[in-house]
Amino acid sequence: MNKENHHIVPYWVYFAVLGALLFLTLITVLITRIELGALNTAAAMLIASVKGLIVLLYFMHLKFDQKIYGIMVGLVTAVFIAVIIITFFDYFYR
Amino acid sequence: MHRDDEASKIGMWLFIFTEILLFGGLFVVYSVYRYIHPEAFKLAGEELDWVIGTVNTVILLISSMTIAMSISAIQKKDKKLALGLLYATFIMALIFLVNKYFEWNLKFDHGFYPSSEVLQELGHGTILFFGLYFFMTGLHAFHIVVGMVFIGFIIYYVHKDRITFDNHQLLENGGLYWHLVDLIWIFLFPLFYLIH
Numbered sequence: 001m002n003k004e005n006h007h008i009v010p011y012w013v014y015f016a017v018l019g020a021l022l023f024l025t026l027i028t029v030l031i032t033r034i035e036l037g038a039l040n041t042a043a044a045m046l047i048a049s050v051k052g053l054i055v056l057l058y059f060m061h062l063k064f065d066q067k068i069y070g071i072m073v074g075l076v077t078a079v080f081i082a083v084i085i086i087t088f089f090d091y092f093y094r
Numbered sequence: 095m096h097r098d099d100e101a102s103k104i105g106m107w108l109f110i111f112t113e114i115l116l117f118g119g120l121f122v123v124y125s126v127y128r129y130i131h132p133e134a135f136k137l138a139g140e141e142l143d144w145v146i147g148t149v150n151t152v153i154l155l156i157s158s159m160t161i162a163m164s165i166s167a168i169q170k171k172d173k174k175l176a177l178g179l180l181y182a183t184f185i186m187a188l189i190f191l192v193n194k195y196f197e198w199n200l201k202f203d204h205g206f207y208p209s210s211e212v213l214q215e216l217g218h219g220t221i222l223f224f225g226l227y228f229f230m231t232g233l234h235a236f237h238i239v240v241g242m243v244f245i246g247f248i249i250y251y252v253h254k255d256r257i258t259f260d261n262h263q264l265l266e267n268g269g270l271y272w273h274l275v276d277l278i279w280i281f282l283f284p285l286f287y288l289i290h
Contacts, residue, residue, distance in 0.1 A: 044284035
């Protein structure tokens, strides 16, 4: 259809993204080596979410695509988070 | 012949959403069982080799970059570079699976496999942890195999000039699938290998 709109991502962007992802992986591994109790898991999940967002935006082209894709991904993520919250409400107040 | 790249891409994303919810369900199961058995999950998690987990994480991240770059290469009509990057992605997927093979083999040697005698003697939480570990990393490894078949077809089509600078939606869809595999691993890795 609108082939002319295809955005060509320069190679250096992908190198920079890989660098950021490897750096965040290193931080995750280091952070779990020190004892922080429950904070360990929270920090690891937070960093994983940032990594996931970077993959979605740059590798999966959400940043360069039409907005509808980002909206759909946001909705699916919201459904998943809602299921987690509802499940744990059930377990906490059983 | 009529072609609708946008519809093709939306179709791929819809499929990806079903995959996210499939793994999402498993992540819910994981989080509930970990909430019920925090100590067992912690001890069982320390049985896993975080070094091999980290190595596989790095391999998947690099392979995600190479397949993303192959799209830019094909758009710039650089068929040779695109093919090189696709072969590199394929080989890294293979290395990931070889590492997984050695990792699982070591677990089997130590008597850790679903419904093994060693596991039966350990607590309920340990059985659940290893059950989820084998099922989730196994399902993920299966996705790697499917991704390799997908990339194999893409390589063939690029060779035959059926994927070109103005007709590369199949390559983009393959890339999306491969990034999904990477995305799932990003969450599997800290939840299984880095419990501390």
